Amino acid sequence: AAALLTPVQPVQAQTKPPAPPPSQYIQCINPGQPLLRIPEIVSANGKLRGVITLRTEANRMNLGATGNQCVAQPVRAFRAAHGTLPGYAGSIPVGFKDATVPQPPSQYADPMPGPTLRARVGDLVQLTLLNQVDTGPFGDSIDRAEHGMGCDESSAPYPSIDKFPDCFHGSSTGNIHYHGTHTNPTTTGDNVFIEIRPSPRKNGEPVVTEKSVRKSMDQFFATCEKALAKDPLVQWPFSWADLPKSYVSEQTKLLKAYDRDRANMQKLWPVDQAQLDIGAWPQYYIGAYPSCFRLPAYQESTWPPTAPMIPAAPGIMAMAAAKFGKTIKLPAGHDHQMTKGGDMPPVPAPRPLVMGQSPGTHWYHAHKHGSTTINVNNGMTGLFVIEGKYDDDLNAYYGAGWTRKQPLMQINELGVSPNLFTGKRGPLPFQVNGRPQPTVSMKSGEVQMWRLSNGAARSGAYFVGPPTGFAWKQIAQDGVQLTPANYWNNENQPFLMSAGNRVDLLVKAPVNTGATTQSFDVQVRQSVNDLENATNPLMTLLTVVVEPGPAVTGNAATFVPQDQAPTQPPFLTDVIDSEIAGTQTIVFESVAPNPAPPAGVKAPFTQQTINGQKFDGNIGEVILLNRAQEWKIVNRTTNASQPGPINHPFHIHINPFQVVEIFDPQAPYLDPTTHKPVIIPPPSPNPKNVKADYVRLYVTSAAAKTYDGQCVLDPLDESTWKPCAGDPQPGKTGRIWWDVFGMPSGLSVTVDNKPIVIPGYFKMRSRFVDYTGQWVIHCHILAHEDRGMMNVVEVVPFLTPYSHH
Ligand SMILES: [Cu+2]
Incomplete structure (x- = not known):
């Protein structure tokens, strides 16, 4: 970890006089500066075309030192080669005309999320990712894996019993997960198994550049456009033969050259070759990789679609079965690769599109297993606004172009190394658009729509409610709009954004009749469990500055009425009982290591498991295409676990889900009048530093009840381990769609000296429709x-030879 403090050259070195090496600390950027306007890549003529460059920057980072002290740190960052400024107000980033100088000024860049992507439902995404990271500043402290040295090491006794690849490592590898997209999960779609190593460098400059790949990328995108124009369900490309020859031969050359470097003990080409041999899509690339996929538009006005959803495809079944069941033998050290099967052949048309892309607030982030935490901590996240009828309906009420002027807010928890790596405890502070506690300006009495995305690698942000004088209504969750009734009925509610969640929030400012601006803090609790939601200290996430003057009137000052609110697309109809074609139970647990860690090594080395296993590349769940399933997501992590209860945020790629039942054995008992948890304050005086607690809804004996509304769970009778009558549950209709949902922690009790775990769970329903292939489910606490x-889900278009487990 020592190398993390190595001084690095500032990014803007070419435009500033050479600076003396930094002292240990530099002053951090001040809180309270206007929200940063993040540059955007905007689609035109139905195509989101652009270049995202992953590169090394020296940023002034707040690593939690006291006194607002920062250090210059090398970070990896997504940057747009040709971004444009967004339509909302705020600070103009460095590099743009009339840039706002951050206060205090610094020769080091301040952290900034990647470019915002803005497209429309139906568009084709055609993005080139360039990896131009200069690995020099990161040394062996992070890029050890590429040198065959396995897990990252630190001065703390990490990684202890963690084994490659389920450990922190190799973070200069790039890829992008388009979180919230319903699209092709394979090849050049939302494929998180792809790993792109940095371009080699010549005279200090990357050799793979926008210019060097332009011709082959242009050619690829032109062919891709033709292939995908036929049908929104086409999953193309299917094999490397579909890529331009120039790109394939250049990649082959670069990969082989990489392998000839004796410093790179982890060889890449043999892995790609083994995958090519069985017709699979290769995993490793160098310097450049294209994304090309459709954001499918559902065209029918009713659901289900008029044509049959279940394809009959015996020919495909035989073809794929012949491919399947083969075991890929991979070189040592690559046991995390897929060990079965290749990519699915495309399922033939005609069959209807069953679901479309939901218009809303989505996002993207780096997703290289083992490096996701470090990369997301570095700021390798960005917003992905997918526009559609939702925006049109809002603009019909608020005025043309209104949604494009509304502020975008990416919550970050920036840093350079995960807590578990350094052994340091406690979360990093929150930022919004890379900056601490920015200000958002509102007119007197105005209504704005805030598009919030929690891009933190760890913490949930529990919004306790609007500031005094404000009102708010949530209108979308995880990029999927709520029903008009759900939107209308949730005024001024507190809400939790777990890591990965998005919320669209209509916010109404108070009228400011004064002569000067008035400031109001939006407060959150930084949290990973119920107790922290209820009792953690309040912190200011951002400050709203309300301008003085006559109150805004008319629609601009009014929540869009329920009967004029955007209506949901037909495919968001509730998943009903009769649709359920299968069930699965998936158990998440933070569990004490087995074997036990070395003497003296404690909490940080808890193992993170799904169904008792760590990720090994094998398929965890198999689902037939175009069926719905109900899954019970169980959390056996309890108050007795190390390091305490954790509501692991469950995330699934490609298809959103509806939550139909929640059992939270540690749920707070809510005061019937205030609907807030009943807090038990710590004793006073408090010599043992006891923390505040809250009254639980569930108790384990009738004698333990102090309030009428409490429920009794019998630790010896599993049939009582479910929500009681007084525990509010998701409605039967108009259910909310999510793509991240925190699973309630379990409760550990001791009966007759025997420990019993009463697990928390939620049940969700999802339609696994339209696209076949492999993708992942995982905890969105990215260190986990x-x-x-994490494990792999596979949606298959035929009867599978696998058994469920
Ligand atoms: Cu977790």
């Missing part, structure tokens, strides 16, 4: 994902 809390 990196350390093994």
Whole structure:
């Protein structure tokens, strides 16, 4: 970890006089500066075309030192080669005309999320990712894996019993997960198994550049456009033969050259070759990789679609079965690769599109297993606004172009190394658009729509409610709009954004009749469990500055009425009982290591598991295409676990889900009048530093009840381990769609000296429709994902030879 403090050259070195090496600390950027306007890549003529460059920057980072002290740190960052400024107000980033100088000024860049992507439902995404990371500043402290040295090491006794690949490692490898997209999960779609190593460098400059790949990328995108124009369900490309010859031969050359470098002990080409041999899509690339996929538009006005959803495809079944069941033998050290099967052949048309892309607030982030935490901590996240009828309906009420002027807010938890790596405890502070506690300006009495995305690698942000004088209504969750009734009925509610969640929030400012601006803090609790939601200290996430003057009137000052609110597309109809074609139970657990860690090594080395296993590349769940399933997502992590209860945020790629039942054995008992948890304050005086607690809804004996509304769970009778009558549950209709949902922690009790775990759970329903292939489910506390809390889902177009487990 020592190398993390190595001084690095500032990014803007070419435009500023050479600076003396930094002292240990530099002053951090001040809180309270206007929200940063993140540059955007905007689609035109139905295509989101652009270049995202992953590169090394020296940023002034707040690593939690006291006194607002920062250090210059090398970070990896997504940057747009040709971004444009967004339509909302705020600070103009460095590099743009009339840039706002951050206060205090610094020769080091301040952290900034990647470019915002803005497209429309139906568009084709055609993005080139360039990896131009200069690995020099990161040394062997992070890029050890590429040198065959396995897990990252630190001065703390990490990684202890963690084993490659389920450990922190190799973070200069790039890829992009388009979180919230319903699209092709394979090849050049939302494929998180792809790993792109940095371009080699010549005279200090990357050799793979926008210019060097332009011709082959242009050619690829032109062919891709033709292939995908036929049908929104086409999953193309299917094999490397579909890529331009120039790109394939250049990649082959670069990969082989990489392998000839004796410093790179982890060889890449043999892995790609083994995958090519069985017709699979290769995993490793160098310098450049294209994304080309459709954001499918559902065209029918009713659901289900008029044509049959279940394809009959015996020919495909035989073809794929012949491919399947083969075991890929991969070189040592690559046991995390897929061990079965290749890519599915495309399922033939005609069959209807069953679901479309939901218009809303989505996002993207780096997703290289083992490096996701470090990369997301570095700021390798960005917003992905997918526009559609939702925006049109809002603009019909608020005025043309209104949605494009509304502020975008990416919550970050920036840093350079995960807590578990350094052994340091406690979360990093929150930022919004890379900056601490920015200000958002509102007119007197105005209504704005805030598009919030929690891009933190760890913490949930629990919004306790609007500031005094404000009102708010949530209108979308995880990029999927709520029904008009759900939107209308949730005024001024507190809400939790777990890591990965998005919320669209209509916010109404108070009228400011004064002569000067008035400031109001939006407060959150930084949290990973119920107790922290209820009792953690309040912190200011951002400040709203309300301008003085006559109150805004008319629609601009009014929540869009329920009967004029955007209506949901037909495919968001509730998943009903009769649709359920299968069930699965998936158990998440933070579990004490087995074997036990070395003497003296305690809490940080808890193992993160799904169904008792860490990620090994094998298929965890198999589902037939175009069926719905109900899954019970169980959390056996309890108050007795190390390091305490954790509501692991469950995330699934490609298809959103509806939550139909929640059992939270540690749920707070809510005061019937205030609907808030009843807090038990710590004793006073408090010599043992006891923390505040809250009254639980569930108790384990009738004698333990102090309030009428409490429920009794019998630790010896599993049939009572479910929600009681007084525990509010998701409605039967108009259910909310999510793609991240925190699973309630379990409760550990001791009966007759025997420990009993009463697990928390939620049940969800999802339609696994339209696209076949392999993708992942994982905990969105990314340190858990990196350390093994992930597995692979496969949607197959035929009867599978696998058994469920
Ligand atoms: Cu977790």
